Amino acid sequence: xxxxxxxxxxxxxxxxxxxxxxxxxxxxxxxxxxxxxxxxxxxxxxxxxxxxxxxxxxxxxxxxxxxxxxxxxxxxxxxxxxxxxxxxxxxxxxxxxxxxxxxxxxxxxxxxxxxxxxxxxxxxxxxxxxxxxxxxxxxxxxxxxxxxxxxxxxxxxxxxxxxxxxxxxxxxxxxxxxxxxxxxxxxxxxxxxxxxxxxxxxxxxxxxxxxxxxxxxxxxxxxxxxxxxxxxxxxxxxxxxxxxxxxxxxxxxxxxxxxxxxxxxxxxxxxxxxxxxxxxxxxxxxxxxxxxxxxxxxxxxxxxxxxxxxxxxxxxxxxxxxxxxxxxxxxxxxxxxxxxxxxxxxxxxxxxxxxxxxxxxxxxxxxxxxxxxxxxxxxxxxxxxxxxxxxxxxxxxxxxxxxxxxxxxxxxxxxxxxxxxxxxxxxxxxxxxxxxxxxxxxxxxxxxxxxxxxxxxxxxxxxxxx
Numbered sequence: 137x138x139x140x141x142x143x144x145x146x147x148x149x150x151x152x153x154x155x156x157x158x159x160x161x162x163x164x165x166x167x168x169x170x171x172x173x174x175x176x177x178x179x180x181x182x183x184x185x186x187x188x189x190x191x192x193x194x195x196x197x198x199x200x201x202x203x204x205x206x207x208x209x210x211x212x213x214x215x216x217x218x219x220x221x222x223x224x225x226x227x228x229x230x231x232x233x234x235x236x237x238x239x240x241x242x243x244x245x246x247x248x249x250x251x252x253x254x255x256x257x258x259x260x261x262x263x264x265x266x267x268x269x270x271x272x273x274x275x276x277x278x279x280x281x282x283x284x285x286x287x288x289x290x291x292x293x294x295x296x297x298x299x300x301x302x303x304x305x306x307x308x309x310x311x312x313x314x315x316x317x318x319x320x321x322x323x324x325x326x327x328x329x330x331x332x333x334x335x336x337x338x339x340x341x342x343x344x345x346x347x348x349x350x351x352x353x354x355x356x357x358x359x360x361x362x363x364x365x366x367x368x369x370x371x372x373x374x375x376x377x378x379x380x381x382x383x384x385x386x387x388x389x390x391x392x393x394x395x396x397x398x399x400x401x402x403x404x405x406x407x408x409x410x411x412x413x414x415x416x417x418x419x420x421x422x423x424x425x426x427x428x429x430x431x432x433x434x435x436x437x438x439x440x441x442x443x444x445x446x447x448x449x450x451x452x453x454x455x456x457x458x459x460x461x462x463x464x465x466x467x468x469x470x471x472x473x474x475x476x477x478x479x480x481x482x483x484x485x486x487x488x489x490x491x492x493x494x495x496x497x498x499x500x501x502x503x504x505x506x507x508x509x510x511x512x513x514x515x516x517x518x519x520x521x522x523x524x525x526x527x528x529x530x531x532x533x534x535x536x537x538x539x540x541x542x543x544x545x546x547x548x549x550x551x552x553x554x555x556x557x558x559x560x561x562x563x564x565x566x567x568x569x570x571x572x573x574x575x576x577x578x579x580x581x582x583x584x585x586x587x588x589x590x591x592x593x594x595x596x597x598x599x600x601x602x
Contacts, residue, residue: 197259200365214250227358262339263368271363271472279303288338382532392547415449416539427474496595
C-alpha cells in the first residue's frame with residue numbers, strides 16, 4: 137500500500153537486535169494487550185515545551201532554525217541571512233567549487249557552494265533517532281545538501297551523515313538519499329538516523345546540521361532556505377499504548393484523492409499510483425491550504441489522467457536512491473515549495489496531540505503499519521502506509537482520508553479510535569508471519585501556513601513545533 141514498505145522493512149530487520157529483549161516479554165499476537173505501556177523516566181521540567189516525555193509518548197524534541205536570529209547564530213561560510221517577513225538563508229560569496237557526479241544520471245557538473253552550520257542542539261533527553269526536514273526554494277541551476285552530525289553520550293561524534301541531496305525540480309540533480317552510511321553504532325536508513333542497538337549502545341546526546349547551498353558557477357543564482365531542523369526522539373519499545381480519552385468532535389474539509397486512481401501511471405516513479413500513499417496525502421493537504429500546481433507545471437502529465445496534480449506530487453517527491461515517493465522529509469520539502477507553506481516531519485505523543493492540531497484546523501499526515509485484522513474497515517494490511525487525519529467523530533473515532541481506497545469518493549474512512557491509535561503509536565508489532573518488526577511510533581507530517589493564526593501557532597507550540 138505504500139512506497140515506504142521496502143525501506144521500513146529493512147529498518148525493522150536492522151533494528152531487530154534492539155527489540156529482542158522486548159519481544160521475549162511481549163504478548164503473542166493472539167493475546168490480549170496489556171492495559172498500559174511501561175512508564176518512561178521522568179523528564180526535566182522543560183521537556184513538555186519541547187514535546188515532552190511521558191509514559192505514553194517518550195521523548196519527542198523538535199528544533200528548527202527559522203528566524204533571522206537563528207540564521208545569524210550559525211556558522212556561515214559564503215552564505216548570509218536575509219531579514220524578510222519570512223527570514224531566510226541565501227548564497228552570498230561562494231567559498232569554493234566542487235564537482236558532483238550524479239549517481240543516478242551519471243552526469244558530472246561543477247558547482248559553486250557556501251555552507252551554514254547550526255549551533256549544537258541538545259535534546260531534553262538523549263535520543264535513539266533523529267529525522268531532519270527542511271523548507272527551501274531551489275530555482276533551476278541550484279540545489280542543497282543537508283547533513284547531520286551527532287554526538288554520542290560517550291563524547292564521541294558520528295561522521296557528517298548526508299540526510300538528503302535535494303532540489304525541487306529534477307533538471308540539475310536527481311534528488312536522493314544516500315545508502316550505506318554507518319559508523320558501527322548508528323546508521324542512516326534513507327531519512328532516519330538511528331542508533332543500531334538502543335538497548336546496549338550510547339544514545340545521541342546532541343547534534344548539528346549543515347546546509348550546503350549550490351549554484352551553477354557565475355550564475356548569481358541562490359537557493360533560499362527558510363527552515364531546517366530535526367526531530368530527535370527516544371520512544372520506548374511498546375507493542376501497545378495506553379488508551380486516550382476522546383476530546384473534540386470536528387472534521388476538516390480536506391480534498392479527497394485516491395492513489396489507486398493512478399495504478400499503472402508513470403511506473404518510473406515507484407511503479408505507479410499503487411505506491412503513492414505519501415505524495416497523494418501530501419497533495420490533499422497542499423490543496424486544503426489553497427495551493428496547487430499551475431497548468432504549466434502540470435503540462436507534462438498525460439491529459440487523459442484524472443487528478444494530474446497527484447502525478448506531479450509523485451514525481452517531485454521521488455527519491456532516486458530509495459526508488460520511492462515515501463521519503464518523509466522529501467514530502468515535507470515538496471509541500472513547502474508552495475507559497476507560504478511550512479512543513480516538518482515530527483512525532484506526536486498521543487491522539488490528544490493530534491486533536492490539538494485538528495481543533496486548530498490543521499490536518500496531519502500519519503505513518504502506520506498493521507495487519508488487515510488490526511484495523512477494522514481498512515480491508516488491507518500494510519508494512520507502511522500514509523493517510524491523512526482530518527477529524528474525530530463524537531465518539532472519538534478517527535476520520536481519515538485514506539488514499540488506499542478504490543475511488544476519490546471512497547477515501548473518507550472512519551476508524552476505531554483504540555485500534556488506530558495503537559497501530560500509529562506503537563514501535564513494535566507482529567507481522568503476518570509472527571515476526572517482531574518495527575512500528576513508526578507516531579511519525580507524521582505537519583503542514584501549515586507560514587502566516588498562521590494565533591490559535592494555530594498556539595496549537596503547534598503545544599505539540600512542540602515552532
